Amino acid sequence: KAGVTQTPRYLIKTRGQQVTLSCSPISGHRSVSWYQQTPGQGLQFLFEYFSETQRNKGNFPGRFSGRQFSNSRSEMNVSTLELGDSALYLCASSWNQNPNTEAFFGQGTRLTVV
């Protein structure tokens, strides 16, 4: 069974540009969550999607957005990139929305903003 796949693995963007990251969850999983990991702030929750609807959102500016498709694949978009957006972005999938269900993480997309 394939794991959570995130593409691309590495990305370099210029300040002011926008970027789209992709996440394919484990087959059958309907919940997809996104996290930002930085050395200074650690792991922070961005948002969670279930059945194409955003169910929960962390404390991030509106420049960060996402969506989920009918096949449960998800994308997140960051507009008007800032240097501080440089981070490892992790996607996690679960088969349901129960908070006690294991979340399976992808390897992440390393975004560098220059």
Add this chain to the structure above:
Amino acid sequence: AQSVTQLGSHVSVSEGALVLLRCNYSSSVPPYLFWYVQYPNQGLQLLLKYTSAATLVKGINGFEAEFKKSETSFHLTKPSAHMSDAAEYFCAVSVAGSARQLTFGSGTQLTVLP
């Protein structure tokens, strides 16, 4: 809101020695607790989880953790460290009503000395 505190950002042990990584949580409702491990340039892998069943939880790779409500703790232990255990470890909490949002501690980098 819930939170997690991991005492000790860096822990060093000798190979074969006991591993003890500390995690304390704060939650106004019964929590679900998780320990994840992260190897360099990788995503997070679940070691074990507490979901209100047995208070002593056994996980993969010989790790276990004990939920102590009176101490609001969920410390991770392993009787004998192996070189391959060197990684960063994260404690996380979720609660009912928060959907799939995990709140992570700041992480503990484990070094295993030969």
